[in-house]
Amino acid sequence: MAALTLIPVLLSACSALVGSARDSTAGNGLERTSIKIAILPTIDAAPLWLAHDGGYFKAEGLDVQTVIAASGQAALAKTASGDVDIALSSYIPFFTAKSTGTIDVRLVCDATAVSAKSFAIVATPTSPVKTINDLAGKRIAMTAKNTATDLLAKSLMRDHAVDFTNVQWMQVQFPNVAAALAQNQVDAALLPEPYVSQAAKTAGAIPIIDVNTGATQDFPMSGYGTTSKWVQQNPKAMAAFQRAMRKATSDAIKDRSKIEPLLVKYAKIDDDTAKLLTLPGFRSELDALPIQRVPDLMLQMGAITSKIDAASMIAPHLAG
Incomplete structure (x- = not known):
């Protein structure tokens, strides 16, 4: 999808997460301790905000900073240029880039899927x-x-x-x-x-x-992706990011009250709507079988011209 965007005033909503220069020195055995993520300030980012505000990234030795992108395509372009390390986007731009050969995309974490009434x-x-x-x-x-x-x-x-x-x-x-x-x-x-x-x-x-x-039904909507080069150069930092996102996603699923204030704070959704809206299906583990549905639908609808194997795009992932 072009990513699910909110109004431009939200660009300032995530400024609290945006840090200064990226620290590429190793710490805690990681190739880098600071990671920049290009996002759109949407519900999809709720577990990421929880991982940040809840200290899950910090516990993994990571300083995660966010950069607002205008769309999923723009977020992915920032990874290709090296401006950021990872992009949160709907899956469609990832598979479009793979189809055209413009970016050698690797999927790092799942994010959301369609849920009932979402x-x-x-x-x-x-x-x-x-x-x-x-x-x-x-x-x-x-x-x-x-x-x-x-x-x-x-x-x-x-x-x-x-x-x-x-x-x-x-x-x-x-x-x-x-x-x-x-x-x-x-x-x-x-x-x-x-x-x-x-x-x-x-x-x-x-x-x-x-x-x-x-x-x-349960159609995969969004995930975190980066370049093959970044995955190869930063396997430990990527694993730390995955661990933090796994915990934050699990906690968001178990207790929505953890993320409702974050939707108000960062997505500028009013408090009543944050409490009543239907959340998407939050996910972190990448499963090639459901993800394959995205490029298959794109092929059926003519959005891409040749079949793509989603499994080949999934980066090394945590077991279990």
């Missing part, structure tokens, strides 16, 4: 769209062509034998979708949380169909 096609009560079967020929908001909003909407429509070839795909960024729905500029939109909750609050939008069904 991602939905929504419409207002006055919209002509009442069910998924009404989507043919309508105006549907998506962030950009060949992003998650584009491919998942088409996959859902295909599953229900709805013709998506004559849909009017309207490019609208997530923060602007609720207004577009309320002003009748679009008939429906595919949204992740927190935008599902925010669109319900500000535009009265209601879910038409949950993405967590059929071919898109």
Whole structure:
């Protein structure tokens, strides 16, 4: 997906995590003690914020700094240029880069997958769209062509034998979708949380169909990736990052109260929405079988032109 972005004012929200120059001297046996991560300030980053604020990175001897990127593609580009070490992105840019040969991508950690009610096609009560079967020929908001909003909407429509070839795909960024729905500029939109909750609050939008069904059930959404060169040069630092993320992800799954304040602090989601929104499926362990679903869908929809083996892109990972 082009990554799930929030409004630009959020660029300052993560400034507390952004450090100064990167320390590349070894410490605690690590090749480097300081790691820069390019992120988008979205719900997907919640376990990362927990690992930072909760001291999980520090316990592993790491000083993790974040850099805000405008999109998943931009985050990945920062790793290729060496500006950052690792990128958090939807999976689609990783596989696009692999397909085009622009970056030799390695996947370091899983991050999120679709969960029940965390991602939905929504419409207002006055919209002509009442069910998924009404989507043919309508105006549907998506962030950009060949992003998650584009491919998942088409996959859902295909599953229900709805013709998506004559849909009017309207490019609208997530923060602007609720207004577009309320002003009748679009008939429906595919949204992740927190935008599902925010669109319900500000535009009265209601879910038409949950993405967590059929071919898109539990669909992998985002992860952490870097270059093959970085993985080869920093195996111990990478393992330390993986250990911290494993613990933070596990704790986020067990107790959402640990991350709700972080969504308010860093993603600038209001306190009520943070408590009520549906969280995605947080993950840290990379499993090639479900991840393979991403390039397979991209191939089916014409976003890439040849099959990609996801297993070949997974970096050495912690066992168990």
